[in-house]
Amino acid sequence: MRRPPxxxxxxxxxVMAMAFAAxxxxxxxxxxxxxxxxxDRALDQRLRTVELPATRGQILDRNGDPxxxxxxARDVYADPRYVEDPWATAAALAPVLEVETGDLERLxxxxxTFVYLARQVDRHLADRIGALGLPGIGFLDASxxxxxxxxxxxxxLGFVGIDGxxxxxxxxxxxxxxxxxxxxxxxxxxxxxxxIVGGVDVERPPIPGSAVRTTIDREFQYNAEQALAEAxxxxxxxxxxxIVMDPRNGDILxxxxxxxxxxxxxxxxxxxTYRNRAVTDAFEPGSTNKVITAxxxxxxxxxxLRQELAVPWQMDVxxxxxxxxxxxxxxxxxxxxxxxxxxNIGTVMVAxxxxxxxxxxxxxxxxxxxxTGVGFPGESAGILPPLYEWTDTSLATxxxxxxxxATPLQMAAVYATIANGGRWVxxxxxxxxxxxxxTFRPAPDPLTRRAVSAAxxxxxxxMLADAVAEGTGTNATxxxxxxxxxxxxxxxPLPDRPGYYEGQYVASFIGFLPAxxxxxxxxxxxxxxxxxxxxxxxxxLFQRIARYAITRLSIEPGRPLRPPPTAGPRP
Amino acid sequence: MVLGIVxxxxxxxxxxxxxxxxxxxxxxxxxxxxxxxHEQASLSAPGRIAAWARxxxxxxxxxxxxxxxFGDARSAPAGADPSWGEPGG
Numbered sequence: 017m018r019r020p021p022x023x024x025x026x027x028x029x030x031v032m033a034m035a036f037a038a039x040x041x042x043x044x045x046x047x048x049x050x051x052x053x054x055x056d057r058a059l060d061q062r063l064r065t066v067e068l069p070a071t072r073g074q075i076l077d078r079n080g081d082p083x084x085x086x087x088x089a090r091d092v093y094a095d096p097r098y099v100e101d102p103w104a105t106a107a108a109l110a111p112v113l114e115v116e117t118g119d120l121e122r123l124x125x126x127x128x129t130f131v132y133l134a135r136q137v138d139r140h141l142a143d144r145i146g147a148l149g150l151p152g153i154g155f156l157d158a159s160x161x162x163x164x165x166x167x168x169x170x171x172x173l174g175f176v177g178i179d180g181x182x183x184x185x186x187x188x189x190x191x192x193x194x195x196x197x198x199x200x201x202x203x204x205x206x207x208x209x210x211x212i213v214g215g216v217d218v219e220r221p222p223i224p225g226s227a228v229r230t231t232i233d234r235e236f237q238y239n240a241e242q243a244l245a246e247a248x249x250x251x252x253x254x255x256x257x258x259i260v261m262d263p264r265n266g267d268i269l270x271x272x273x274x275x276x277x278x279x280x281x282x283x284x285x286x287x288x289t290y291r292n293r294a295v296t297d298a299f300e301p302g303s304t305n306k307v308i309t310a311x312x313x314x315x316x317x318x319x320x321l322r323q324e325l326a327v328p329w330q331m332d333v334x335x336x337x338x339x340x341x342x343x344x345x346x347x348x349x350x351x352x353x354x355x356x357x358x359x360n361i362g363t364v365m366v367a368x369x370x371x372x373x374x375x376x377x378x379x380x381x382x383x384x385x386x387x388t389g390v391g392f393p394g395e396s397a398g399i400l401p402p403l404y405e406w407t408d409t410s411l412a413t414x415x416x417x418x419x420x421x422a423t424p425l426q427m428a429a430v431y432a433t434i435a436n437g438g439r440w441v442x443x444x445x446x447x448x449x450x451x452x453x454x455t456f457r458p459a460p461d462p463l464t465r466r467a468v469s470a471a472x473x474x475x476x477x478x479m480l481a482d483a484v485a486e487g488t489g490t491n492a493t494x495x496x497x498x499x500x501x502x503x504x505x506x507x508x509p510l511p512d513r514p515g516y517y518e519g520q521y522v523a524s525f526i527g528f529l530p531a532x533x534x535x536x537x538x539x540x541x542x543x544x545x546x547x548x549x550x551x552x553x554x555x556x557l558f559q560r561i562a563r564y565a566i567t568r569l570s571i572e573p574g575r576p577l578r579p580p581p582t583a584g585p586r587p
Numbered sequence: 588m589v590l591g592i593v594x595x596x597x598x599x600x601x602x603x604x605x606x607x608x609x610x611x612x613x614x615x616x617x618x619x620x621x622x623x624x625h626e627q628a629s630l631s632a633p634g635r636i637a638a639w640a641r642x643x644x645x646x647x648x649x650x651x652x653x654x655x656x657f658g659d660a661r662s663a664p665a666g667a668d669p670s671w672g673e674p675g676g
Binding site (some may be wrong): 081085088162564 | 597621624637
């Protein structure tokens with residue numbers, strides 16, 4: 017028996033009603049309860065947020081001249097989904113980007129939505145690529161760090177990586193100041209990636225980084241680097257370091273290390289050239305350290321200026337024999353003669369009068385054994401063994417600068433202390449920062465502390481002036497000017513065991529001028545010159561830089577200082 | 588009312604174009620500024636100036652000459668009493 021049609025119609029109606037109800041419920045869920053979620057998802061698909069990089073702050077020299085600036089650049093990227101013909105696109109881009117077509121084609125064929133084709137390309141180059149109208153190729157705003165003077169002060173400035181973050185030198189030390197704060201722009205785009213007019217367009221502008229104003233004098237730095245490079249070549253040294261410093265406020269006017277590198281192409285630099293050796297590398301200072309022994313002796317009254325010592329040319333210290341640079345008979349010497357002639361034996365005799373404990377105290381007062389706090393990454397503290405680790409020979413060797421290690425900057429600060437009337441001043445590389453609005457915020461005043469009395473500093477200055485005029489430093493003299501300084505010819509310790517290299521030395525000359533009113537301290541250090549001696553290799557380098565300092569800083573000759581008492585005619 | 592809405596819309600669109608134009612001009616000027624900073628920095632680099640000077644035959648002086656004034660450094664300032672500095676009687 018067949019069912020009546022009305023019942024089938026009712027059943028059909030019921031099914032349809034249920035189907036419509038289901039659709040209605042689903043629509044209600046989609047349009048009402050989940051509407052916001054789907055609206056957001058749809059909007060998300062249309063919104064594109066791009067980061068707006070902040071312009072990195074400049075690094076300036078003390079006169080406001082740029083040492084590091086940031087240039088506008090573009091990152092070139094591809095969205096391979098929209099690249100219609102990878103090979104043709106690669107062939108069009110390759111000559112512009114100067115890369116192999118095959119390499120580009122591989123990038124463009126990747127199963128991804130984003131791939132960099134080139135980073136930090138010049139803006140004009142990016143415009144040329146844009147003019148090709150290639151689908152799937154886009155650009156991101158970027159900036160490129162540029163060092164307009166090339167290798168000038170490279171180790172001091174450092175460099176930045178491909179993502180614009182500081183990797184070395186002041187660039188990394190002042191990253192938080194220089195980097196600024198990135199912004200972002202959110203736009204509503206159509207399926208072809210073009211902004212929809214009248215759509216969402218919200219921008220949070222980036223905050224540019226502040227500029228860092230250094231104490232470096234760009235012209236002085238250039239001159240120091242040139243002088244250093246020529247001195248290294250002339251003396252066939254392995255490298256060298258120069259520091260020029262204002263002793264009154266600790267400002268470092270120039271800080272150069274050789275060999276150097278071009279931070280614009282830091283990837284191509286030789287290993288080790290990145291290091292700012294003036295700050296990060298310690299060396300045994302040798303005779304330049306005798307200034308501390310002399311200052312300690314004078315400050316404590318351990319020896320009178322007129323007091324004469326009978327100095328042999330060699331002396332046994334425990335199982336070792338130490339000696340002066342050249343043989344001589346028993347020689348009567350004042351402390352002034354000892355410094356002028358750079359007598360190791362005389363210095364040891366003076367140090368013994370000072371005593372171990374006082375000597376250790378004065379070494380610390382002059383800043384040895386701890387970083388200067390110049391504000392440079394990786395600064396070395398040098399090596400100053402604590403008093404309880406001193407052996408029977410320590411006092412003797414430390415007195416003439418062996419068995420301890422100091423950075424060139426620490427040693428420059430020692431001489432700056434004498435030049436500054438006995439007051440140690442913390443060296444500094446940065447004068448302050450300048451915000452994007454132009455407000456200059458000076459760096460805190462450098463720390464100072466008294467190391468020796470002003471009277472001691474005056475006496476030691478006279479000794480140093482005599483060492484240049486009549487002693488081992490005559491190659492540093494400049495007619496009309498009285499220069500105070502000391503030579504150093506230091507042996508170089510073996511890296512892996514006790515002992516020293518035979519016949520290899522660090523030659524140095526550290527001094528200041530004019531002796532009566534010091535305005536500049538110069539440390540000139542050469543690593544393993546064939547000419548060996550500080551007085552022969554480093555003093556002329558000091559002299560050349562000092563000559564430039566006189567003209568650059570308009571230094572007047574000053575008045576001549578009385579030489580210290582001498583025991584008699586010197587050999 | 589429709590005319591008003593249409594006019595308002597047109598005005599808004601016009602302002603929007605003006606803002607776009609102004610933003611483009613700001614971008615252009617900022618780019619020009621950066622170009623000039625770049626150019627100034629490159630041109631004033633000491634190495635470039637030194638190389639230019641060498642090419643043109645310039646060089647630093649070999650020595651420093653300091654001139655010393657001899658005699659009595661104390662002299663009468665302009666307009667002073669002529670008897671200033673004379674031995675007293």
